[in-house]
Amino acid sequence: MKAVNLILVLILCVGISSCAQNKSLLIDDFEGEISGGAKGTVDFGSGEGSSVDVTASKDIKYQGNQSLKIAYDAIGGGYMWIARGFELDAKNSSWLVKHTKIKWNNFDAFSFYIYGSNSKTRVSIDIKDNTDEMWRFIFTDDFSGWKQIVCPLKDFFARSDWQPATADVNGIIDFPVKSYQFEPIAKAKGTFYVDNVELIKTQ
Ligand SMILES: [Ca+2]
Numbered sequence: 364m365k366a367v368n369l370i371l372v373l374i375l376c377v378g379i380s381s382c383a384q385n386k387s388l389l390i391d392d393f394e395g396e397i398s399g400g401a402k403g404t405v406d407f408g409s410g411e412g413s414s415v416d417v418t419a420s421k422d423i424k425y426q427g428n429q430s431l432k433i434a435y436d437a438i439g440g441g442y443m444w445i446a447r448g449f450e451l452d453a454k455n456s457s458w459l460v461k462h463t464k465i466k467w468n469n470f471d472a473f474s475f476y477i478y479g480s481n482s483k484t485r486v487s488i489d490i491k492d493n494t495d496e497m498w499r500f501i502f503t504d505d506f507s508g509w510k511q512i513v514c515p516l517k518d519f520f521a522r523s524d525w526q527p528a529t530a531d532v533n534g535i536i537d538f539p540v541k542s543y544q545f546e547p548i549a550k551a552k553g554t555f556y557v558d559n560v561e562l563i564k565t566q
C-alpha cells in the first residue's frame with residue numbers, strides 16, 4: 364500500500380508542477396462594448412497631428428465574437444495611446460481580472476494576440492507599474508495574420524522619453540501592474556488587431 368501511495372503522490376506532484384509551468388491568466392478578450400471617452404471601455408486618444416480610431420472587429424478576431432481594431436496614423440512629433448486597465452481616465456476600461464487580485468509572482472510575461480499586416484510598423488507596448496513608472500516593449504509588425512507576441516517582463520525597459528508626472532522612476536517593475544497601452548511609432552499608418560491578452564509563465 365505504501366508503494367501505491369508513493370506512486371500516487373509522485374503522479375500528483377508531476378501533475379501540479381506541469382500545471383504550474385503551463386499557467387496562464389486571461390486578462391482581456393475585448394468582448395462587449397468598445398467605446399472611448401470618459402465612460403468608455405478603452406482609454407485612447409492622440410495629439411500633435413497623429414490620429415487613431417478604435418473599434419470592435421467582428422470579422423477579424425482570434426477568439427470569441429470580436430477583437431480590438433486599431434487604425435492609426437502616427438506622424439512625426441505626434442503621439443497616441445490605446446490603453447486598458449485600472450486608474451485610467453476611461454472609467455470602464457478594466458481588465459477581466461482586478462490587478463490587485465493577480466498573483467504576479469506566478470507570471471513572467473505578458474502575451475498579446477496580434478493580427479498583423481506586414482506593415483513593418485514598430486509598435487510600443489507600455490505597461491504602467493504600481494509607482495506609475497512606464498515600461499516599454501517593442502514589436503515589429505512583420506507578419507500577416509494572427510501571432511502571439513510574448514513580452515517577457517525582463518525585456519521591458521523604462522521609458523526615457525516620457526514618464527507620468529506622478530511616476531516614481533525607481534527602476535523596478537512594481538506590482539501590481541495597473542495598465543497596458545499601445546503606441547505605433549511614427550511615421551506609420553495602418554491597422555492592427557488585438558485579441559486575448561494573457562499573463563503567462565515562460566520558464
Ligand atoms: Ca475576443
Ligand SMILES: [Ca+2]
Pocket residue numbers: 492493494495496531532533534535536537
Ligand atoms: Ca517602479
